[in-house]
Amino acid sequence: MLKLVSKRCKGCGICVNFCPKKVLEVTEVGKCAIIAGKEKDCIQCGQCEMRCPDYAIFVEKDK
Amino acid sequence: MGMEQLVEKYFRPGRLPHIWCPGCGHGIITGAIVKAVDKLGLSKDEVAVISGIGCSSRASGYLDFNTANTLHGRALPIASGLKMANPKLKVIVPSGDGDATAIGGNHLIHAARRNIDLTLVVYNNSIYGMTGGQYSPMTPKGSKATTAPYLTIEPAFNLLDLAKAAGATFVARSTTFHVQNMVDCIAKGIQHKGFSIIECVSACPTNFGRQNRMGAAPKMMEWQRDHAVMVGAWNRMDEETRAKAIADGKFPIGVLYENNDVQEYTEAYDDLIKRAQGGK
Amino acid sequence: MSIKLLQGNQAVVEGAIAAGVKFYGGYPITPSTEIAEQLSARLPQVGGKFMQTEDELAGLGAAVGASMGGKKAMTATSGPGFSLKQEMLGLACTAEIPVVIVDVQRVGPATGQPTSPAQGEVMMSRWGTHGDHWVIVVSPVSVPECFWLTIRAVNLAEKYRVPVIILMDEVVGHMREKIELPDDYSTIKTVERKRPTCKPEDYLAYGTTGDDLVPPMADFGSGYRWHVTGLIHDDTGFPKGTPEGTVNALNRLHDKIYNNLDDIVTFEEYKMEDAEYAILSFGGAARTAYDTVDMARKEGIKVGLFRAITIWPFPEKQVKALAGKVKGILVHELNYGQYVLEVERVVSGKCPVWLYGKYDNSSATPQQLLAELKKHTGR
Numbered sequence: 001m002l003k004l005v006s007k008r009c010k011g012c013g014i015c016v017n018f019c020p021k022k023v024l025e026v027t028e029v030g031k032c033a034i035i036a037g038k039e040k041d042c043i044q045c046g047q048c049e050m051r052c053p054d055y056a057i058f059v060e061k062d063k
Numbered sequence: 064m065g066m067e068q069l070v071e072k073y074f075r076p077g078r079l080p081h082i083w084c085p086g087c088g089h090g091i092i093t094g095a096i097v098k099a100v101d102k103l104g105l106s107k108d109e110v111a112v113i114s115g116i117g118c119s120s121r122a123s124g125y126l127d128f129n130t131a132n133t134l135h136g137r138a139l140p141i142a143s144g145l146k147m148a149n150p151k152l153k154v155i156v157p158s159g160d161g162d163a164t165a166i167g168g169n170h171l172i173h174a175a176r177r178n179i180d181l182t183l184v185v186y187n188n189s190i191y192g193m194t195g196g197q198y199s200p201m202t203p204k205g206s207k208a209t210t211a212p213y214l215t216i217e218p219a220f221n222l223l224d225l226a227k228a229a230g231a232t233f234v235a236r237s238t239t240f241h242v243q244n245m246v247d248c249i250a251k252g253i254q255h256k257g258f259s260i261i262e263c264v265s266a267c268p269t270n271f272g273r274q275n276r277m278g279a280a281p282k283m284m285e286w287q288r289d290h291a292v293m294v295g296a297w298n299r300m301d302e303e304t305r306a307k308a309i310a311d312g313k314f315p316i317g318v319l320y321e322n323n324d325v326q327e328y329t330e331a332y333d334d335l336i337k338r339a340q341g342g343k
Numbered sequence: 344m345s346i347k348l349l350q351g352n353q354a355v356v357e358g359a360i361a362a363g364v365k366f367y368g369g370y371p372i373t374p375s376t377e378i379a380e381q382l383s384a385r386l387p388q389v390g391g392k393f394m395q396t397e398d399e400l401a402g403l404g405a406a407v408g409a410s411m412g413g414k415k416a417m418t419a420t421s422g423p424g425f426s427l428k429q430e431m432l433g434l435a436c437t438a439e440i441p442v443v444i445v446d447v448q449r450v451g452p453a454t455g456q457p458t459s460p461a462q463g464e465v466m467m468s469r470w471g472t473h474g475d476h477w478v479i480v481v482s483p484v485s486v487p488e489c490f491w492l493t494i495r496a497v498n499l500a501e502k503y504r505v506p507v508i509i510l511m512d513e514v515v516g517h518m519r520e521k522i523e524l525p526d527d528y529s530t531i532k533t534v535e536r537k538r539p540t541c542k543p544e545d546y547l548a549y550g551t552t553g554d555d556l557v558p559p560m561a562d563f564g565s566g567y568r569w570h571v572t573g574l575i576h577d578d579t580g581f582p583k584g585t586p587e588g589t590v591n592a593l594n595r596l597h598d599k600i601y602n603n604l605d606d607i608v609t610f611e612e613y614k615m616e617d618a619e620y621a622i623l624s625f626g627g628a629a630r631t632a633y634d635t636v637d638m639a640r641k642e643g644i645k646v647g648l649f650r651a652i653t654i655w656p657f658p659e660k661q662v663k664a665l666a667g668k669v670k671g672i673l674v675h676e677l678n679y680g681q682y683v684l685e686v687e688r689v690v691s692g693k694c695p696v697w698l699y700g701k702y703d704n705s706s707a708t709p710q711q712l713l714a715e716l717k718k719h720t721g722r
Binding site for chain 2 (some may be wrong): 365366368384387388390392394396397398400401402404405406407408409410411412413414416430431434438562563564565566568569570571572573574581
Binding site (some may be wrong): 003007008010011012013014016017018049050051052053054055056058059060 | 065066067070074079080081083084085086087088089090091094239240242243268279280281284285
């Protein structure tokens with residue numbers, strides 16, 4: 001599961017760029033979001049969380 | 064601990080979102096500092112973060128340590144006085160390239176020379192960001208800046224050679240692309256007893272990238288990925304390969320130099336006190 | 344008590360040790376260098392630390408850092424160095440970091456005349472750093488006063504969380520005089536800054552209670568984590584940027600000092616009881632005036648000396664009273680005329696104010712000051 005904190009997100013696109021599964025996009029309102037239907041493609045690698053400069057995206061590991 | 068928990072634990076409540084522009088690498092570096100502190104298991108009370116002025120220097124206000132956002136260029140003297148007053152504190156100094164190498168350049172070389180146990184984290188985005196994109200001593204020659212419309216004619220410092228020559232006993236470099244490496248470098252720098260400098264190559268898409276047509280933040284981070292070479296690989300290069308790498312704008316990252324044989328300043332001062340009080 | 348022959352600068356050093364100063368950061372500069380030299384020897388003897396910094400900026404910077412770490416801290420300098428320290432002085436004002444700055448004045452501007460006396464930093468000591476700010480400035484007249492006033496300066500800095508400037512001049516700094524020093528400094532009354540007693544989670548970095556406008560200050564590393572900033576901030580230590588917040592912040596910095604003038608302002612009156620005229624002076628310039636008063640009185644001129652010891656905040660109440668009492672006030676200072684402007688403002692025409700400003704790189708003789716007095720008294 002990805003947790004997005006849209007209040008902090010500035011829509012820079014770093015997470016989108018470095019997501020190996022291309023799960024993310026920057027929406028029209030300038031915030032990062034999971035592309036509809038791609039939720040299950042996330043492999044929880046943490047590339048997005050690691051490089052997000054705004055602390056706005058976190059990987060919550062599935063139990 | 065994941066970043067979510069680290070933010071919860073080490074950031075002051077209610078202060079996010081931070082002021083940095085979209086895509087600015089400074090949030091990544093500040094996150095790396097927190098990860099390093101956590102990795103070392105330090106208590107928040109024993110960490111001080113003393114910054115000067117500039118984009119980078121805003122880092123101190125977000126962090127729940129003993130913090131100060133002081134004057135442009137003057138973080139190192141204040142940090143030095145604090146370290147002298149309480150040598151038990153782990154004193155970290157976030158500083159921009161302008162703050163550390165221009166207005167604070169003299170303090171930098173003397174703090175390095177004394178080998179006082181401070182950890183200087185240079186947020187190097189190659190530009191004065193807060194004032195809107197003027198060139199700094201770390202701006203590559205030939206770059207565009209708001210004060211260099213005809214491109215800069217000044218060469219940049221090789222910051223780490225400068226610090227090493229001045230007496231720094233721990234010298235490292237990383238980039239905001241190489242987060243794990245950065246955390247590792249900062250953690251080792253904090254652990255090192257003596258003056259440590261970690262140059263963190265950061266992207267300023269707003270004021271450096273845009274003027275120099277480097278693309279948006281992700282592109283600037285790809286540039287970091289493509290130009291940074293792990294120090295092990297760098298050292299294994301033969302002369303010719305390394306010369307070509309340098310010509311291509313490549314640079315080594317990781318811990319580039321560490322010397323544990325030089326006495327740290329506050330320890331040397333404790334010895335001085337013993338001499339002054341009649342001991343040997 | 345033991346009787347010693349000390350230089351003014353040396354007496355400052357002993358005063359600092361007696362007051363509990365544990366850190367000095369500074370850069371060599373004439374005519375204050377002896378303070379650094381002797382503290383480099385004295386501080387480690389008492390477990391304190393001395394740092395010769397790379398420049399004047401770093402000297403006060405290190406002192407501010409040490410003060411944040413909980414140590415009583417100071418620096419010393421002279422004109423050119425005092426110019427350089429103004430930036431850091433502003434931070435100490437805004438962030439309310441206790442620190443003492445000694446300025447042994449020489450002739451300026453620029454390099455001026457390094458080994459000659461002057462009092463050219465009267466206004467600079469009040470207004471040197473940019474922006475509205477409030478500091479305490481004291482000015483000793485003698486070697487013994489260098490000792491006691493340094494202790495007082497440290498105490499005031501700690502009590503009010505404010506930079507305190509000891510404004511000396513080359514004469515007072517370099518001359519040697521007899522001084523009685525206490526054998527045991529621990530008998531001297533010293534002041535410790537207020538520290539928080541609440542739980543760390545309840546600590547509000549710049550929170551004050553009631554009429555007491557000085558917030559308790561926690562040592563860095565003591566478990567109370569707080570934020571120091573040069574930005575105008577509210578009681579949390581963080582900037583708000585509102586008009587109201589700005590006014591509140593500045594008002595408190597003003598009021599914490601100006602609501603306590605009776606505690607802060609000190610002065611000396613010499614033969615003022617029946618005086619018809621007053622000489623108003625301070626620091627090294629005032630030394631001349633005692634003899635001038637005695638000589639004038641022998642000639643039948645009833646004159647006394649009002650000597651400001653705390654020169655800033657200005658002894659406004661006292662000088663107003665003085666103006667209602669005498670026929671004229673002669674201000675004597677070693678500059679082209681700085682303090683006289685403030686005297687004129689406060690006297691506000693109640694009596695004539697005359698200036699004997701001397702800026703020829705030497706102190707006045709009592710005869711010279713007497714001659715100036717006679718020009719105005721008509722005798």
